[in-house]
Amino acid sequence: MNTIALRNRGEVAIDADEGIAELYTAHYAQLVRLAVLLLRDQATAEDVVQDAYIALHRRWHRVEVERAAGYLRRSVVNGSRSVLRHRAVRERYRPDRQPDHPGAEESVLGRERRAAVLAALDELPRRQREVIALRYYLDLSEREIAEALDISTGAVKSHASRGAARLRTLLNDQEQS
């Protein structure tokens, strides 16, 4: 449960700013994209990822360096959930989404396809969407997904198979209709 290990007092610590800079280069863009898969909206996604980094910065001396990437992943998934909880309300009766930021040079076809995939993901139940994003986008193992989401590997298996099946149906459905 408590994967955030406490550092021993007196242990030599990497400076928080330095560590965050390294983690920014290594993971920032990928985490923003993960959050877009979970949230569909880049501005919000980036806020969630920034908040994850800031939370890590704050707890820098309590998180082992080798666990930092996993900590960020977890924070992004949890932060996205928190946003969705608040957003569900606004969107269902009062569409209130910030516009996405499609690249200006994008071809219409590519944009449509991307929008359709994000829309299909959006249709999945939250857990399934999280498992699918971690498995097919981040290529995490079942064990890593279980750890990131705090669920059993059995649950990961079942969410993954149901989620993938539903996603396929949704995408095929869109192609045909």
Next chain:
Amino acid sequence: MNDDDLRALLHDAVSDVRPERDLDDLLGRTDSGRSGRRGWFTPALAAAAVTAALIAGIAGTTLGGRDDTPVIPGSSTTPAPSGAALPVYFVGDAAPGPRLYREFLPEKACPDVGCELTAAVSTALAGAAEDPDYRSDWPAGTTASDATYAGGTITVDLSGPALRNRPASMTAAQASLAVQQVVYTAQAVVGQGRLPVQLLLDGGHTDRILGVPAAEPLAADPSDAVLAPVWITQPSQGASVTSPFTVKGLAMSFEANVGWELVQGDTVVRSGFTTAAECCTRSPYSFRVSAPPGEYTLVVHDSDPSGGEGPGVSPETKQITVTASADPSTAPVRLTAAGASAGGPATIGWISDRTLHLPTGAVTLPARYVDAVGYHGGWLALRADGTLDTIAADGSLSSSAPSDPGSRFAISPDGTRVTWFQPGSGGRGELRSGLASGMSDGEQVLTLPAGSRARPIGYGTGSEVVYQLDAADGSRSVWVTDFSGSPRRLTGALSVGGTSAALDEVAVQTSVSDSGSCWELRSLADGNSRARTCDYSLGQFSSDGRYVIGWPAYADGLGPRDVAVLDARTLKPVVRFQAPAGTAGYVSQAVWDGDTDTLVAALYENRSWQLVRLTKDGGIETVSDPIAVPDDTTVALRLVSRP
């Protein structure tokens, strides 16, 4: 489609996402007390930002200020004293054993930090807490005779009877926590992070205090081991609040689950669950409670992952008084389809799966849609992914174009014209208005600023359409156009809930805050405000303009659990419907049933969706059969746009 295809599709779906903020922006935001650019959901995370100072203080990184915003007892009825209050830690019981809780002491007239330290530590030692559940385990008579902060070290001079050795009545754990109580209090008062705290005894150094080694300056023990798993930071003990009120605090709980009850005597009057912002560490939670006036005990607790095998849960309690609201709203009607009798068919259209149900019969559409309006004998219909389809009279798809998933259709009061958003060529979207029937197109077009999207909401008395504009830079504004000349802007309006042709008025959101938002009714003719509320978010007007739909000003969870019919002159509730506590019930949409003053709502409860009619006298009737869904997040019913 195999796994590799899915992998490729997901990577492709976000391949155009380029982070827009750089490392400097990120590191700039880590300075506590200053935040950089934030998104619309800032209210949700503002609490986290406020408590960031506290967490930072405990975790030992940089900290600019004192503990998070103090809550003065009776904060909603008594004016707060000027200046900040002093944080003081006390001992209270939690499932894993005694832990620290915190209160705020109204600020003393202190010339320096030494005086503040002395006052706060003395209060901590004496156990003089507002909350009767809190105490101090220090021997009676212990005081802080002096305290200073200099050279990065806090020094606190204690005096009292026989403090060097641990009294026989005290366990080693109690002694250690007592010392930590002083360390945490002293650090929080200074507000400069995890500074070393040197304890003195009667003005001199000592090797031990209560048997705890104290020759060297002491550090704070990790917060997870010292602080209680659940704190309520608002409302405070003894507070008077008006309903509905917000409860805030910090919790470290299994899967971040936080449960709460509002208790009166032996009766649980309200209860619910919420989730803290993060799992497995102390993080902020908040929720809203509405309750009739009275004296209550508010209980907030963590969840017990062991199902009773482990130490159990750690409840935190506060005695509070709920006073009559300034808005004497009527008691809500239980919003449930259970036991409701079947009513006549609706006069509105609704969609389930691919079927559009109309008063005149059912129509099968070529795909699943979230909204549809009659157009040229066929249909204009919007899919969940934002695709806008034109459907011919025979049900075949005649054209398909990407639009905006959040957009809807605006229909003129007489039902003859429909307005929608259509992305145009070269990134310049258009607002289009066409005749709903007939073969002549009579189409009017308003070209929008590059990169922006529009959401038409409704019509005023004339042919004017009110729309929300989401600009390319993410800003939002509200405009009015009659498709000739330049559109005019409704100043200070952030979004639109509805328009009334009968009144020539518009319901607009004018401010957003952590606890909700404020709305006004404005005249479209002169722009003057006619009524204002911060208790509800406003929706559609009834066709005669007498009533307007009131949604919760703040809601969490799956969707709004309340819906109200408000008097459009006063914005006071005529009737309120509320999903029963402890259920996952919510309303996804509600519209007026034709020209009546009755609502038709899409209600979710118990894994099923059902169309219900809600009358002004509090009656509930079912309008459709229930539609079962596999999970809480599938929406199986959509109400279509109407004038």
